Amino acid sequence: MEILETIGFDLGHGETAVAKAIVESIEPPEMLEINNKKNQITALGWHPKLGYLVGEQALIQAGVTQLTISFKQKPNNDSRYRETISTFLATYYRLLKESKQIEGEETTYFYIGCPSGWSVSEREEYQKLLREAGIAKLNVVPESRAAFMQAKEAGKLEYEKLLSSVLIVDIGSSTTDFTLVKSLEEIPMDFGSNTLGASLIDKAIFERTFAKHEQSDLLKKVFNEYPHHQARCELACRKTKEDYFSNEQLYSDPQSFARGFESINEQIYFIPQVNKSMMEEILNQPLPELKRQSWMQSFRDSVNEAKEKLEKLGIVPQLVLMTGGASRMKFTHQICQEIFPEPETLLRPDPEPERCIALGLARVGRWDLRAAAFKQEVNKLLDSQKLKKLIERHIPKLIELLIKPLADGLLENAVRPGVKDWQKNQIRTLGDLETSMKSRAEQWLKGDRAQQIINNQCISWFNKEIQPDLAAETDPICRKFQIPRSSLRFEDSIEPAFVNPELKIGDAILADTVAFIINVVIGGGTLASIITLILTGHLVWPIALVYGASVMAAGMELNRQSVQEAIKTNLDIPSWIRFSFLSDRKVNDMCSQLKPELEKVLQQQLAANQEAFDKLIGQIGQGLQKVLSTKVQEAIILIQ
Template identity: 80%
Template sequence: MKIFETIGFDLGHGETAVARAIVESIEPPQMLEVNNKKNQVTALGWHPQLGYLVGEQALIQAGVTRLQISFKQKPNNDPNYRETISTFIATYYRKLKESKQIEGGESSYFYVGCPSGWTISEREEYQKLLQVAGIPLLSVIPESRAAFMQAKEAGKLEYEKLKSSVLMIDIGSSTTDFTLVKSLQEIPIDFGSNALGASLIDKAIFERTLAQHERSQLLEKIFTEYPHHQARCELACRKAKEDYFSNEQVYSDPQTFARGFESINEQIYFIPQVNKLIMEEILNQPLPQLGQKSWLQSFREAVSEAKQKLDKENIVPKLVLMTGGASRMQFTRQICQEIFSDRETLLRPDPEPERCIALGLARVGRWDLRATAFKQEVDTLFGSNKLQQIIEKHIPELIASLTKPLADSLLENAVKPGLKDWQKNQIRTLAELETSMKHRAEQWFKGTSAQQIINNQCISWFNNKIQPNLAAQTDPICRKFHIPRSSLRFEDSINPEFVHPELRIGDAILADTVAFIVNVVIGGGTLASIITLILTGHLTWPIALVYGASVMAAGMELNRKGVQEAIKTNVDIPSWMRSSFLSDKKIADICEQIQPELEKVLQEQLIANQQAFDKLTEKVWQGLQKALATKVQEAIILIQ
């Protein structure tokens, strides 16, 4: 059965929230409701007639005989813990199906969050535990990843920040987690024993209220015999804390208090209360769970340690993203802003931390499924030989585009300078001229000028011939996954030297064709034709007149070719004759006459060198694969 939806299940120590995303849609996930509320206290109650109840219903339903709260922790072998966790998620799952908010079965893929500091083995064990609840498809992923994905898809992270360094600070009820997201990879940052959760503040309020209660001994006895009463009183302390941090300015007055309320019976009430003075005392008191350090001190040290670890790696995060319910506490934001004070770093608390993880988990699930499908589509394109066929089809056009500029440059950089040197008597014989021009051609091909010509033509060839055909294959993939077509295009050109160093087309041509061009074109028939043209058109008979009958006699004994060869090899024409016999205009005429033949021979040799272009096709194809693979990794983050 095809997966229809992803369910983000944020089972928190303090609260639980669930969101749902449709796999084939790019619409934002929607929060789901249990007991008509989008966020529920993480509570599991047992009622003799109604069975298991969760959230608010477990708290307010009369007749509940067992109540458990704040039970999220690392997986362990405690049977009570294991039963509580699996029963809680099974009850949630049943309620969501009964209310028709999810499809259920193998149509729904559940993604459950865990602290980023948990090891892979702890995640795997947690996943096995949750699967006992009867959910067929379920994965456990770090909550930091969910927060990052929510920030990204909700438009809070620009693309450049997505590719740079982002520090996630997740202040939850049971832990505070630091996670660096660098180049889209998650790196948890450890800072020692991570018990720094906001529920410790709840417990401190509870202990203070109990110690100051006029009937504290009786309450202690009641809590021992009836633990569900203690659970409700602890929730009243959490309520007082949340009320205080939602209105800190109001409770700065010593006579004004944020209060919680719980009735034990008609005569005994548990009423926690806090204001600014009380909260400052609580935040600064030593806590045994934190090694006798205060919550405030421990949080400051944790943030400072995270900053120091980043400094050692020379990492300055572009963004510090705060999430988790406790990120609403103003002092946590002030400490983070104080420690991460770099001008390059932007601090951004999540505006809805109580929903951030659930929404992010649903988005991560959808993204995972769609990203996998996206990569499969591109892999299918790689495996279809379509890229190779596109390249092979347009090789003749590449050869044609190379011929004229190469011929022009050879004439300008090898033939003309050689003839000029002979004209100025810097070269003795025409045979030496032949050697000189060959050497110039070799040096020119090895220099940057030839490489630039070949690279420019290859760039133009790729952009005008390969890219449009490639886009015809990649554009439908981009449309299918709702990402810009440019994600898999090379619209900024594919400069082999600068933009994509792994796709150096020009290097491939130079490496495999220089020997052919120099030895066959310059060292062979074409250069011989140049020398013949000089001799027959300009010098043979003037030389004979100057050197007299001995040369003419040689012409009687040798054929015409022999005379020319003898002259080329042996005759050193006086310097005063050279400029008149081979003027600048005559040099230009020779180059103009020889150019069509040079172009023809160049093209023939390039075509004949099939092995080189077979290698070129393979190199371009491999380079395209690497370049596209890089683009795929960059494009994946754009998938919603």
Template identity: 80%
Template structure:
């Protein structure tokens, strides 16, 4: 059974969200619901009759005897951790299947996020742990990649920024991760132990509330005996924090408070509350988890360290993309803006950070599958004989395109000036004329002008003959994956900024082609054949008739060959006869007459050299394969 959908599973330390993307569609992913909500508190509860409950249901259901919250962390050997996180995922998976929101089994591919700061071994251990749940297809990828993909596909990143440098700041409940995306490649900025998460603020509010509670000793005893009550109270602190940062202006007044609420029993209540003054104290108090730095100082130092690492890489991010639920805290925007000021860097907080990663994970999964299928289709084309057949079919047309300009230019640059020099007595014998014309022809063929002419004709051949046939086999691939046809064509680039000099047909293929043509014309005897044609057909016999055979070869048996050789090697014709025999008009007439003959020589020489043209076909094919492979690498960015 083939994979029909990708499931983006954002198992966060504080909240969990799930999204689904259809593999064969480019429609945006859709958020899925558990307990009729698109975002759930990351909570797992045990009820003696109802079994395992997740999210809000675990918090509000009466009779829950065990409750775990905020349990996402690096893989470790703690059996309770392993059981909690695998049970949470298994319960979520079961509920998604029961509600018919996912196909499940072999048809669904789960993409689960992890902090970018986790090492590859951490990621692999986490994936191995989650695979024990029994989900057939599951992959763990960095959450920063999901954030980048969501920003790209949701239209928040312009194409020029995709190829520039983007710094992703992911502020989660347990960690804050910095990832540089440069030319589409991710570079995690690893600062070692990363414990800078927003849940530390929740804990500080909890400690402050407990410390000032009039029944503190009793509460401490309750929390020790019934840990799920402490978990509920910590969630109340989190809600107070989120309420505060969502409506900061409301709580500037010392008499206004953002509150949470948790009832232990009918007599004991836990009511955390914060306003601006209290939150300032909390954000600036030293925290042992951060080496006795305050949260705000630790975040400032982390952003500063990220900037230093970027400077070491000689990189200024064009865009600072902020994501993670805690990125709603406005002071984090201000610190990032101070460190990366405009206009060099633009700050882009995600408008829906609580959904960004889930949507991005679903997009990444779909992109991975579609990009792999796209590359496979192009590779099948490259591995087939289609390119060879396509090029071979049009080789005769390349010969035709080359014969006329080569003949015309050899007449202008070798034949005409050579004969004129002979006419003016600058060249003694026709043998010397032969040497002169050969040298002139070779010099011209090796020069820039000749190579440019050949280059232009080859480009014309490629554009008019090869490209249309090539497009006929690449366009269906582009249509299938819903990307522009120009993605695998050579006449247009995907975007002006995407033009890669190596993809230019003149650079990628024609350099070898030009060198090949020059070599065939010179080394294959074409020049020698042309000169023989001129000497025998247009000069030798007229000279013999005018000059007299008896003078040239007394006592010799007259035949065409001996007369030609004698005239070529021995006769230094006086200048007055030369100007009469071959005046300017006769030279011009001769050049007109020999043009079709020269074209035939070129045509025959090039056409008959099949072995050489097989080499040319191979070179053009190799060039096309290389250019198409590079096109594919740049075209995959357009796949959704």
């Protein structure tokens, strides 16, 4: 069954949020609501009549006898923990289906986040645990990936920064995770034991309030007998912290306090409160969970450690992206900016960190599905015979493009200079002339200039013949996935090595045909023209004056083939005769007459050299596959 929607489920230690993205749309995901709220306290309660309740309802509903909060942690074998996690997710799933906010079953794919510091095995175990909630399709991905995807698709990251180095600092309730994204690849930065979560601040406020409470002994008894009351008091401390960091300026006055409130009964109240001086004490007090370091110092040390690790890799991040609900604490921005100063590194705190991960997870899910489908479409094209047939169809045009420049090159670099050397008496016999022209032709075909001509013609051929047909195949794919057509095009031309990969056509010609071309056209044609001049009488009498009529007469008694061979091999015509009877004009005329024959032979031999062009077709096909695969990897980041 086709997947219609992806659900980003941000099950946080402190809060939970859910978002939905439609797979076939590029519209931003929408936040879903539970209890008419887009964000819920991560709380699970049990009511004897109403059953399991989540979020605020679990906190305020009268008659709740069991309450569990802040239960997200690495997967373990504790049965109570496992039941709590799976029940919480199953209850959320049921409520989302009952409210018709999701389709459910096989058409809905859940993407649930986990800290990027978790190992692959921990992630797999967590995924296995969450599937116990009865959700058919579910995947666990690092929350840092969701933060990156949300920043990318919400337009907060330019394309250049997407391809550069981005440091993601995710400050959650239970952990603070650092993830490097370099060239779109996520690299979690492991600092060992990671317990630096903002819930430690909640706990410190709770302990401070409890220690100063007038009825602390009674409170202790109540908490032991009724643990859900302690959970509610801890949440009151959390809300106090959030209120403080949302309005820090208000609480700089010693007489102003951010307050929480929880009623145990009509006589006992739990009222946590903080202002600036009190919060500074809390942030700077040693905590046993942080090996007697303060929260603020531990955060600073972690950011410094991240910087040191990056420096060892030779990386200065262009961007520090801050997310997680606790990233609203302004002092964390100041520390990050101090350690990663501008202009080398820009600081980008997410404006809605409490929703960032849920929205990002929904986007990750949609992107995964659309990117997989995109790659499948391109691979279908690459795996088919379309590419081979496309290239094969245009080989005659490539041959046509090669013939004229190769013929011109051979005439100008082998025939003409050879004949001119013979004309100037720098070559003794016509046989020597033949040898000279063969050597020149072979040398030129193997040289850089001939290869440059071939490369230029191949590029012209690819751009004019192959590219339009290839674009006709790739453009519909780009339109389907709503990315620019240029993503799979070669509009900036191409490298010669791509259309002519590791194959010199000059070499391919030499392998089977150059000897024939030289012998038949260059050797045979050129020498035949000169010998014809001799045998038709144009040079007979001048030669006879030099060598004697008897020599010529004796030669004439032989058959014509023998005469030609004798003249070619033995006859050393005097220079004054050569220049007189083979003037520059006649050399030009001879080359003009030879050109059609040379082009004809090149056409025949190139067309007949199927092995070389089969190899070329295969290598161009492989080159196209390789480059298109690279372009696919670059293009998928543009998919929404």
